[in-house]
Amino acid sequence: MSDQTLMEKLISLAKRRGFIFPGSEIYGGLAGTFDYGPLGVVLKENVERLWLQMFRDDRDDMYGVDAAILMNSKIWEASGHVSGFSDPLVECEKCKRRFRADHLDGSGKCPECEGKLGDVRQFNMMFKTHAGANEDTSAVVYLRPETAGGIFANFKNVVDSIHPKLPFGIAQIGKAFRNEIAPRDFIFRLRELSQMEVEYFVHPSEWEQAFEGWRKMMHLFAKAIGIPQDSVHELEVAAEDRAHYSKRTIDFEFDYPFGRKELWGLAYRTDFDLSAHEKHSNVELKYLDETAGVKFTPHVIEPSLGVDRTVLAILSSAYREDSMGGEVRTYLALAPKIAPVKAMVSPLLKNKPELVAKAREVRAELKKVHPAIAWDDNGNIGKRYRRQDEIGTPFCVTIDFDTLGETPELKDTVTLRHRDTGEQERLTMPEVAERIRSVIQ
Numbered sequence: 001m002s003d004q005t006l007m008e009k010l011i012s013l014a015k016r017r018g019f020i021f022p023g024s025e026i027y028g029g030l031a032g033t034f035d036y037g038p039l040g041v042v043l044k045e046n047v048e049r050l051w052l053q054m055f056r057d058d059r060d061d062m063y064g065v066d067a068a069i070l071m072n073s074k075i076w077e078a079s080g081h082v083s084g085f086s087d088p089l090v091e092c093e094k095c096k097r098r099f100r101a102d103h104l105d106g107s108g109k110c111p112e113c114e115g116k117l118g119d120v121r122q123f124n125m126m127f128k129t130h131a132g133a134n135e136d137t138s139a140v141v142y143l144r145p146e147t148a149g150g151i152f153a154n155f156k157n158v159v160d161s162i163h164p165k166l167p168f169g170i171a172q173i174g175k176a177f178r179n180e181i182a183p184r185d186f187i188f189r190l191r192e193l194s195q196m197e198v199e200y201f202v203h204p205s206e207w208e209q210a211f212e213g214w215r216k217m218m219h220l221f222a223k224a225i226g227i228p229q230d231s232v233h234e235l236e237v238a239a240e241d242r243a244h245y246s247k248r249t250i251d252f253e254f255d256y257p258f259g260r261k262e263l264w265g266l267a268y269r270t271d272f273d274l275s276a277h278e279k280h281s282n283v284e285l286k287y288l289d290e291t292a293g294v295k296f297t298p299h300v301i302e303p304s305l306g307v308d309r310t311v312l313a314i315l316s317s318a319y320r321e322d323s324m325g326g327e328v329r330t331y332l333a334l335a336p337k338i339a340p341v342k343a344m345v346s347p348l349l350k351n352k353p354e355l356v357a358k359a360r361e362v363r364a365e366l367k368k369v370h371p372a373i374a375w376d377d378n379g380n381i382g383k384r385y386r387r388q389d390e391i392g393t394p395f396c397v398t399i400d401f402d403t404l405g406e407t408p409e410l411k412d413t414v415t416l417r418h419r420d421t422g423e424q425e426r427l428t429m430p431e432v433a434e435r436i437r438s439v440i441q
Helices: 003-016 038-057 073-079 148-153 155-162 204-224 272-281 309-318 351-368 379-393 430-441
Strands: 021-024 035-036 062-065 086-091 098-100 120-123 129-131 140-143 169-178 193-202 232-236 249-254 261-269 287-289 294-296 300-306 318-322 327-332 345-348 373-375 393-399 413-418 426-429
Touching: 003 261, 003 309, 003 318, 003 327, 035 038, 038 062, 038 169, 038 193, 038 204, 038 309, 073 140, 073 148, 073 272, 086 148, 098 140, 129 379, 148 155, 148 169, 148 193, 148 272, 193 204, 193 309, 204 249, 204 261, 204 300, 232 261, 249 309, 261 272, 261 309, 272 300, 300 309, 309 318, 327 379, 345 379, 351 373, 351 393, 351 430, 379 393, 393 430, 426 430
Parallel strands: 062 169, 345 373, 345 393
Antiparallel strands: 021 035, 086 098, 086 120, 129 140, 169 193, 193 300, 232 249, 249 261, 261 300, 287 294, 318 327, 393 413, 413 426
């Protein structure tokens, strides 16, 4: 299967099965926007929930915030976004279409009409709006281009209210907005995106140890969400390519169907952010080491993970096609922890009240293990299996006449079907519950 074909099949499956829809589709769409459907919402939430568990909740040195999307524009002036958050833009003199200069082949010709391209200019990617009734410069605000700004702006509030001991981190999941010149590659490059970010504050002499700890954590997270280790590659970013505030950056790249591209980032931001905000706000943002009796500006390690790019990497990794029963079967080999549906319960025949009643009873019991237990009695059992395979459901549980005692030694047992292999086994209800519990914990 070619990479282009895989991408087309992923996009088709995502829409057909309710994972991801084109934004504003009934009105012709809006470039760079997508909507998560019923299954996509759950997949996305499962990814975020696992990230919160691993990066925040399982640790004693992490705290959470949920900062506002709209903030005082001086925050973005201090961080350098107002003056420097830009991409190189060129416009075709013939068709007037605009492109990112660094995404073109350097020929000077428009990739759409082969017209002449104009000079390169910098285009600020922040969305600008106004807060309040006035629309003058004093009312200008921006949709945040990253979630980190809200974390740094709340550093003093967290220190004053929680009194954490260094090192400690602040974690946040939230929306960010970037007016991309050329959004592309499905949900890889968006104008509205979700980020999972940590700002981890350390003593300047301890940044290397902290950096290495978070580097390992990101690989553990990739494994937990089902991204193969051999598809994730570390790129040590050269000094001339790093952001101005960074003294070390690793890009975690993934082998997407359209090429190896950045998935996540890990940066050593030094004391740039706190020092810049202290200077521009005239509010002290230092940390008091009570043991040593000294104040200093902590340095920062930032693991930054895009939710949408993560979801795309998961779907790309999980997509499978094989031959089963004489036909091509499509399925998503999702890690059970993040699969939107953990198991499907089904009566063999829906027109047999005794089977339906027993299947309802079985589903009620399994929902005590996990709420994401689906019900499906539409069509024959083979079609039900195929539908669940396509959405990545790890197990299908079928109630038949043997469950009711037609074969006495099989009474109160069910058929458990495994998604990846199609294999089936006969188990008791407690055994099924334990099997599901063991793979989702």
